[in-house]
Structure formats: C-alpha cells, structure tokens
Amino acid sequence: xxxxxxxxxxxxxxxEFVQDLVRLVKQPSVSAxxxxxxxxxxxxxxLMAKMGFSTKILKGRKGNPVVYGEKLSQxxxxxxxxxxxxxxxxxxxxEEWKYEPFSGTIADGKIYGRGASDNKGNIVSRLKAVQAFLxxxxxxxxxxxFFIEGEEEIGSPNLEPVxxxxxxxxxxxxxxxxxxxxxxxGRPHLxxxxxxxxxxxxxxxxxxxxxxxxxxxxxxxxxxxxxxALNCLKDGEEKILIEKFYEHVSPPSSEEIExxxxxxxxxxxxxxxxxxxxxxxxxSGLEALKTLLYEPTCxxxxxxxxxxxxxxxxxxxxxxxxxxxxxxxxxxxxxEIFKKxxxxxxxxxxxxxxxxxxxxxxxxxxPISDPFVKLVAETAEKVYGKNAxxxxxxxxxxxxxxxxxxxxxxxxxxxCSHPEANAHAPNENLKIESFVRGTKFIATLISDxxx
Amino acid sequence: xxxxxxxxxxxxxxxEFVQDLVRLVKQPSVSAxxxxxxxxxxxxxxLMAKMGFSTKILKGRKGNPVVYGEKLSQxxxxxxxxxxxxxxxxxxxxEEWKYEPFSGTIADGKIYGRGASDNKGNIVSRLKAVQAFLxxxxxxxxxxxFFIEGEEEIGSPNLEPVxxxxxxxxxxxxxxxxxxxxxxxGRPHLxxxxxxxxxxxxxxxxxxxxxxxxxxxxxxxxxxxxxxALNCLKDGEEKILIEKFYEHVSPPSSEEIExxxxxxxxxxxxxxxxxxxxxxxxxSGLEALKTLLYEPTCxxxxxxxxxxxxxxxxxxxxxxxxxxxxxxxxxxxxxEIFKKxxxxxxxxxxxxxxxxxxxxxxxxxxPISDPFVKLVAETAEKVYGKNAxxxxxxxxxxxxxxxxxxxxxxxxxxxCSHPEANAHAPNENLKIESFVRGTKFIATLISDxxx
Numbered sequence: 001x002x003x004x005x006x007x008x009x010x011x012x013x014x015x016e017f018v019q020d021l022v023r024l025v026k027q028p029s030v031s032a033x034x035x036x037x038x039x040x041x042x043x044x045x046x047l048m049a050k051m052g053f054s055t056k057i058l059k060g061r062k063g064n065p066v067v068y069g070e071k072l073s074q075x076x077x078x079x080x081x082x083x084x085x086x087x088x089x090x091x092x093x094x095e096e097w098k099y100e101p102f103s104g105t106i107a108d109g110k111i112y113g114r115g116a117s118d119n120k121g122n123i124v125s126r127l128k129a130v131q132a133f134l135x136x137x138x139x140x141x142x143x144x145x146f147f148i149e150g151e152e153e154i155g156s157p158n159l160e161p162v163x164x165x166x167x168x169x170x171x172x173x174x175x176x177x178x179x180x181x182x183x184x185x186g187r188p189h190l191x192x193x194x195x196x197x198x199x200x201x202x203x204x205x206x207x208x209x210x211x212x213x214x215x216x217x218x219x220x221x222x223x224x225x226x227x228x229a230l231n232c233l234k235d236g237e238e239k240i241l242i243e244k245f246y247e248h249v250s251p252p253s254s255e256e257i258e259x260x261x262x263x264x265x266x267x268x269x270x271x272x273x274x275x276x277x278x279x280x281x282x283x284s285g286l287e288a289l290k291t292l293l294y295e296p297t298c299x300x301x302x303x304x305x306x307x308x309x310x311x312x313x314x315x316x317x318x319x320x321x322x323x324x325x326x327x328x329x330x331x332x333x334x335x336e337i338f339k340k341x342x343x344x345x346x347x348x349x350x351x352x353x354x355x356x357x358x359x360x361x362x363x364x365x366x367p368i369s370d371p372f373v374k375l376v377a378e379t380a381e382k383v384y385g386k387n388a389x390x391x392x393x394x395x396x397x398x399x400x401x402x403x404x405x406x407x408x409x410x411x412x413x414x415x416c417s418h419p420e421a422n423a424h425a426p427n428e429n430l431k432i433e434s435f436v437r438g439t440k441f442i443a444t445l446i447s448d449x450x451x
Numbered sequence: 452x453x454x455x456x457x458x459x460x461x462x463x464x465x466x467e468f469v470q471d472l473v474r475l476v477k478q479p480s481v482s483a484x485x486x487x488x489x490x491x492x493x494x495x496x497x498l499m500a501k502m503g504f505s506t507k508i509l510k511g512r513k514g515n516p517v518v519y520g521e522k523l524s525q526x527x528x529x530x531x532x533x534x535x536x537x538x539x540x541x542x543x544x545x546e547e548w549k550y551e552p553f554s555g556t557i558a559d560g561k562i563y564g565r566g567a568s569d570n571k572g573n574i575v576s577r578l579k580a581v582q583a584f585l586x587x588x589x590x591x592x593x594x595x596x597f598f599i600e601g602e603e604e605i606g607s608p609n610l611e612p613v614x615x616x617x618x619x620x621x622x623x624x625x626x627x628x629x630x631x632x633x634x635x636x637g638r639p640h641l642x643x644x645x646x647x648x649x650x651x652x653x654x655x656x657x658x659x660x661x662x663x664x665x666x667x668x669x670x671x672x673x674x675x676x677x678x679x680a681l682n683c684l685k686d687g688e689e690k691i692l693i694e695k696f697y698e699h700v701s702p703p704s705s706e707e708i709e710x711x712x713x714x715x716x717x718x719x720x721x722x723x724x725x726x727x728x729x730x731x732x733x734x735s736g737l738e739a740l741k742t743l744l745y746e747p748t749c750x751x752x753x754x755x756x757x758x759x760x761x762x763x764x765x766x767x768x769x770x771x772x773x774x775x776x777x778x779x780x781x782x783x784x785x786x787e788i789f790k791k792x793x794x795x796x797x798x799x800x801x802x803x804x805x806x807x808x809x810x811x812x813x814x815x816x817x818p819i820s821d822p823f824v825k826l827v828a829e830t831a832e833k834v835y836g837k838n839a840x841x842x843x844x845x846x847x848x849x850x851x852x853x854x855x856x857x858x859x860x861x862x863x864x865x866x867c868s869h870p871e872a873n874a875h876a877p878n879e880n881l882k883i884e885s886f887v888r889g890t891k892f893i894a895t896l897i898s899d900x901x902x
Contacts, residue, residue, distance in 0.1 A: 299664045
C-alpha cells in the first residue's frame with residue numbers, strides 16, 4: 001500500500017522539511033507593515049515550483065499577491081483545494097521573545113519564530129504531504145490546488161475580486177482551511193465554520209478646535225456624544241440594542257449542540273489565565289460555549305479623545321472616536337448590520353456621527369452532515385488515534401465565506417498546531433513532532449479523499 | 452497732587468519697564484515641564500529686591516517656590532495684596548508662532564512671547580506702579596504685599612499649605628487677583644469670583660491582558676463598562692445625574708443678573724470662531740451667559756482604551772480610562788462632589804472602577820456689594836474713561852478661594868491685558884499701550900485704596 005511508503009518518506013525527510021519551514025520563517029512577511037511580502041510570495045512559489053507544481057500569481061486590482069499552485073492527478077478527476085496564508089502577525093513585543101522572531105531557531109524539539117505555527121507550518125506540512133506522494137508514486141491521488149494569500153492577518157480586504165476572477169481556476173470538490181491542531185489530550189480539532197466580522201469606526205466632532213473646559217456649559221463635547229451614541233448600541237446586560245440586530249440569528253441545532261458537548265472547553269484555565277472570576281452574565285459550561293460560538297457581538301476595540309497623558313488637562317476636545325467590531329453569526333451579513341447600525345444611530349439622534357467601515361468578512365459554516373466532514377473526522381481519528389473534536393462554528397473570522405459562497409464547496413479547517421504554539425503572541429513555535437504528524441495526517445486525508 | 456508725578460514717572464520710564472518685562476519673558480518658566488522655574492523665581496525676587504522690597508521665598512513641603520515681597524508704608528496701616536504667578540503655559544505648537552516664544556520680540560507696539568500677557572505683564576505692571584510711588588514720593592501710600600506663585604498653570608496643587616503656614620505674613624485688607632484687561636470697546640473688566648474645578652480620572656479594568664475580540668461573548672470589556680459608567684453621569688440634555696449634584700447650586704441673585712446684563716457677550720463671534728451653529732440646548736444671550744457662569748459642569752477631557760491607530764484591530768482591551776473635570780459653582784465643594792460621584796458610581800454598579808483625584812480648587816466669589824468692588828470699579832472707570840464691566844463670577848478657576856477662605860478678604864481680578872493677547876495660545880503678546888495704561892490703573896488703585 002502506497003501510504004506506507006509515503007509515511008516512510010515523510011519520516012525519512014523530516015529534517016529536510018524542517019529546514020524548508022525554517023527558511024520560510026526566516027523570511028519576514030508582516031502584512032500589517034508591508035514587510036517582506038513580495039519576497040515571501042516568491043519563496044512560496046519557488047517551493048511549489050521545485051516540487052513540479054504549475055504556479056501562478058493571482059492578482060486583483062490591488063492587494064498582496066496570492067500564490068496559486070496546482071498539481072493534476074493522472075488518475076483522478078477529484079480536486080482538493082488548500083487555503084493558506086504566507087503573511088504573519090507583527091512580532092511585537094520583541095522583548096518577550098526568547099529567540100529572534102525571524103530566526104527560525106530550533107530548540108526543545110520546536111521551531112521558534114513568527115509564523116512557525118500560523119501559518120507557515122501548515123503551508124510546508126501540506127506541500128510536503130503532496131511531495132511525499134510525488135516522490136514515492138510519481139503522481140498525486142487527486143488534483144491538488146493551493147491558494148496561499150498574503151493578507152489574512154489584516155482581514156483579507158482584497159480577496160473577493162480575486163476569488164471571483166479566478167473562480168474557474170479554483171474549482172474544487174472540497175477545501176481544507178488554514179488552521180487547526182491537537183489539544184492537550186492529543187485529540188485533533190476540526191472547525192466547520194467562522195463568524196463574520198464588521199469593523200467600523202465612529203467619529204464625533206464638535207468645535208473646529210479644542211477649547212478650554214471652562215466653556216463646557218455652552219460648547220458641544222464630542223466625547224460625550226460618542227459615549228451616548230455607544231450607550232445606545234448595547235446595554236449593561238450585553239444585549240445589542242440595534243433594531244432587528246438579532247433578526248437572522250438562529251440558536252445551534254440539536255446536532256450542533258451534540259457536537260458542542262464533546263468540545264473540551266477549558267473554562268477554569270481560561271479564567272485563571274485572564275485573571276477573571278466569571279464570564280459575562282455568569283455563563284458557564286455548555287451555556288458559555290453556546291454563547292461564545294453562536295452569539296453575535298458588538299465590541300469596543302478602541303477609544304480616543306482629548307487629553308490622555310499624565311495628570312489632568314482642562315480641555316474640551318473637538319473630536320472623539322471609537323473603533324468597534326461586530327462578530328456575526330451565520331445568516332447575518334456585514335452589509336445588513338452596517339445598514340442597521342447607520343439607521344439606528346440616525347434614529348437615536350446621532351446622524352451627525354461619521355461611520356467609517358474598515359473591513360468585513362461574512363459568517364459561514366459547512367453543515368456537520370456534509371460527507372466531507374465525516375471523511376476528515378474519520379481520517380483524523382485514524383491518524384491521531386483519538387476522537388476528533390468538531391467545532392460546528394469557530395469564534396474567529398476569516399474569508400472562508402468566499403470559498404463557500406463562490407466555489408460552493410464544503411470547507412473544513414484542520415492543521416498541525418499544538419496547544420502551546422503561541423500564535424499571534426511572542427515565542428510562537430511549532431513542535432517538530434506535531435509538524436511531522438500533521439504532514440502524515442494531510443497525506444492520509446489526500447489518500448482517503450481519493451477513495 | 453502726587454499721582455500726577457507718578458503718571459509722569461510711568462510715562463517717562465515706560466521703555467525701561469518694557470525692558471524689564473522682556474527680560475522676564477525671555478526667562479522660560481513652564482511649570483508643566485518644570486522648565487526654568489528656579490531661575491524665573493530668582494529673577495522675580497531680584498526685580499523686587501532692586502526696588503527696595505523685603506523678599507522671601509515661601510515654601511511648603513513641596514511645589515515650586517512662591518516669591519513673596521513687601522514694602523511697608525510709613526503713613527498707612529492698610530495693606531493691599533497682589534496675587535500673581537510667574538509660571539507660564541507650554542508654548543506649543545511652536546510652528547504657529549511668528550516670533551520665538553521666549554524671545555520677547557517687540558513689534559507693532561506689542562511685546563510678543565509666552566507669558567507676556569499671562570501673567571508676567573501683570574507682575575511687571577504692578578511692580579512698576581509701586582516703583583513709581585517710591586521714586587516720586589519715597590514711600591508707598593499703603594502697605595504692599597506681592598504673592599507670586601509658580602504653579603498656577605498646573606492648578607496650584609501645593610498652595611494651600613503655604614497659605615496656611617504664612618497666613619499672618621499674608622494678612623491684608625484686600626487683594627487684587629492676577630488677570631483682567633479691557634475689551635474691544637476699551638471697557639475695563641473686573642472679575643469677582645471663580646468657579647471651582649475637580650479633576651478626576653476613571654479607570655476600568657477587565658482581564659489581565661488584551662485578548663482577541665473573538666472572545667467578546669465571554670470576557671468583560673472595560674471600554675464598555677467605562678461608557679456605561681460615563682453615561683450614568685450625564686444625560687443627552689446635559690443634566691448631571693449624580694444624586695444631589697445640584698443640591699447647593701443657587702441661581703444668580705437679581706443684583707448679579709443686573710451685572711450680567713452689562714456684560715458684552717460676544718456670542719456671534721464665539722460661534723463663528725469655533726465653527727458651531729448653536730450653543731448647547733440652544734442657549735443664547737443672557738440665558739447663555741447665566742449658563743456659562745452659574746451652571747456647574749461635568750466634562751470629558753479625554754478618553755483612551757485599546758487600539759487607536761489606523762484601520763482596525765480585533766482586540767478586546769483590558770483597560771479603559773476617562774479624564775473628567777467638574778466645574779463647580781459657589782457653595783459646591785470639590786470634596787462633596789467627589790464623595791457624591793463615588794457614591795453614585797457605586798450605586799449604579801460601577802464600584803469596581805478606580806477613581807483617581809488629580810486636583811481641585813474651590814469656587815469662590817466676593818460679593819458685588821463689597822466696598823472694595825465699588826472702589827476698584829470706580830477707579831477703573833476713572834482711569835479708562837468707560838463703564839467697568841463686572842463679572843460676578845468667571846467661568847475659569849484658580850486658587851482664589853484660599854485667599855478668600857483663609858485670609859477672609861475681598862478679592863477682585865483686574866489686569867493690563869487686551870482682547871488679542873492670545874493667552875495660552877501661540878503669539879501671546881501684550882500691547883505696550885495697555886501695559887502702560889494698566890500700570891497707571893494699578894497706581895491709581897493704590898492711591899484710591901489709601902484714601
């Protein structure tokens with residue numbers, strides 16, 4: 001059976017794989033700062049070309065390059081698409097790193113560096129799984145397509161036109177999303193959906209310049225107007241007050257609730273880590289998990305007005321701003337919510353506030369009942385020897401909806417990460433053991449998908 | 452009559468007076484930055500000593516030196532006290548100055564520089580008025596005391612212990628406060644009182660660190676708590692909601708209203724300058740003036756939480772803060788309001804918010820009926836040849852209450868400034884003509900006070 005040979009190839013070449021990952025980690029690619037983007041895209045393309053992939057840079061009117069690569073199978077008409085991203089979060093705060101964030105240092109059986117886990121480890125793991133087939137069998141069991149973008153960490157603002165433009169090229173039967181891993185007990189985690197997110201900024205303006213606060217009895221204060229406007233969006237019980245905000249929100253289905261019951265929710269650990277005694281509204285256990293995954297939110301990300309230095313200053317500011325994000329659940333849409341927000345503020349007398357839309361992704365999920373979900377779960381259980389944990393929805397966001405809506409395929413997210421990987425944080429790393437096991441998982445998945 | 456000789460002396464020495472003011476302006480003394488304070492105090496002391504004053508540096512346990520100087524009269528037991536400050540506001544924004552802010556440049560009949568008007572011009576004008584008597588008569592008509600502090604621009608936080616400690620030394624029959632001048636029509640303005648101010652900072656805390664906003668359904672957001680806490684302090688109609696906040700507030704007396712009617716309130720000009728169409732609650736004319744001077748306020752001076760840079764960041768902040776000031780009217784006290792604020796926040800479920808008190812001064816006023824007010828007004832009208840404009844209260848604040856409460860004397864504020872003096876702003880200046888006329892005004896006041 002060829003999978004045995006594929007596993008042997010992976011074990012025999014794991015050091016070489018690690019070196020390729022180290023090379024990729026050493027190439028900074030911080031989309032937030034536009035740092036090293038072109039260089040990293042080139043490196044990813046080179047890695048694929050070396051394996052015999054046909055590659056292509058997909059470009060919309062603007063945005064960082066998307067690296068596309070494909071390898072067609074000689075015997076299968078089925079196609080599996082992989083979504084990944086080569087861009088990374090900024091490495092700051094630098095002083096908290098044990099090793100230089102772009103050094104790719106190997107220590108304690110781990111590869112350290114920004115992007116090691118999120119998402120370069122998954123890129124290399126997936127490419128190497130395909131390489132293992134090519135090197136041992138001279139073919140791939142199914143057609144393989146890689147879509148590796150460079151703006152995931154800044155909200156994929158330019159992706160939709162690219163997906164639309166290259167819809168045909170990207171056609172596939174199913175897709176594997178970018179992230180995932182195992183938990184402390186070694187169980188593989190699968191994610192079937194993502195929340196949407198709508199990011200906005202509210203700006204209130206007063207006089208044309210800051211004035212002395214002695215004038216407060218007569219001169220409008222935009223900081224107060226902002227506070228009152230925000231206050232009309234959500235009450236102290238966390239209920240969002242925008243008219244018809246919850247209109248399209250559904251509770252989890254009974255099938256989804258069964259799924260939730262199997263999710264190991266580390267409530268105590270989370271509270272301890274964050275130094276909080278209770279979750280909002282005292283939610284706990286299954287209720288907390290349902291809230292986390294199935295409730296939309298309205299979050300203040302930032303506030304700024306007037307004097308914010310030491311001590312006091314008797315100033316009446318001329319501007320005030322708040323940054324907000326709304327996490328959206330399936331059947332809500334960012335456009336709908338933006339309209340409702342605008343209307344609500346107007347109706348409550350805050351029509352003068354400027355509302356700036358910073359970005360949006362839509363909620364989406366693949367049904368638990370989709371055969372592809374079953375296939376991925378069974379493969380994961382086979383490879384890891386433990387029950388798979390299925391998240392019917394994740395609290396996070398990403399451009400998954402573009403693949404669901406335009407390509408109309410099931411999408412499941414799995415990956416080779418582990419619980420102490422520190423994605424988005426200092427000392428990000430990837431365990432070499434997880435990396436190698438994850439590579440075998442992807443190889444097995446490709447093989448099972450071909451059946 | 453000796454006053455004629457005094458006037459002649461002032462006219463004959465005005466160039467020398469201007470040079471002394473230029474010297475003082477050239478010495479930076481920015482209390483907010485601790486810049487040049489000791490040097491400026493020394494220079495002020497030197498100016499007084501040169502005139503034959505007994506001088507003394509008054510010090511509390513902390514704070515910038517207060518320069519005290521006195522010249523006793525050989526023929527009068529009456530004492531007139533002058534309150535001034537040698538510290539100045541920071542000169543920023545520097546790029547908006549026509550001349551270097553500490554150059555003391557003379558141009559267009561004006562002395563330009565930070566402090567030229569506020570408050571060094573008044574210091575020199577007053578000292579020179581006294582000098583004119585000494586040089587022409589060899590005596591002063593009444594005992595003269597100067598109290599020149601160095602922390603007025605930062606709220607005089609260390610003054611109370613000094614006043615208490617040197618209460619006897621400072622004993623006087625009346626005091627002239629630091630500021631004032633003439634308006635566009637040449638009418639002298641008198642101020643009989645000041646509002647108090649209580650500056651506080653509210654701090655809300657959540658988790659021990661910022662978290663990803665995907666966690667918003669469960670993790671408390673201090674930015675929201677701050678918004679809700681602020682919202683419970685004041686409503687959209689500008690009504691302060693703190694229980695019993697208005698308990699001790701009185702409307703202006705009929706005598707005060709008569710005074711207000713004579714105040715030239717530049718409503719149209721103010722609106723145009725600030726780019727606003729209407730004052731809060733549509734107030735206008737006498738109503739606006741009553742509101743400005745007799746209503747206490749609760750003002751947001753600053754807001755800060757989470758991400759405030761460009762674009763968006765999906766962060767749930769762990770801290771949020773607001774800076775507030777309360778302007779207080781006579782019979783309110785900062786301690787009372789601080790207690791009521793604390794109680795109110797607790798009662799509304801915000802007892803976990805930290806409330807930091809940054810500073811406070813108390814409201815105070817000298818009654819219009821005080822004979823000293825009449826004397827100052829009559830003298831002003833005599834010198835300026837126009838009706839005096841009397842403000843029974845000013846919208847601003849300062850440590851006047853310490854002089855009123857501990858020395859128990861009438862205090863009236865007058866000065867040698869003019870409408871385009873730009874105090875606290877770029878291109879601060881003092882018209883030489885106003886400076887010289889103001890010096891004669893003070894000399895006449897000393898003479899009249901002696902009668």
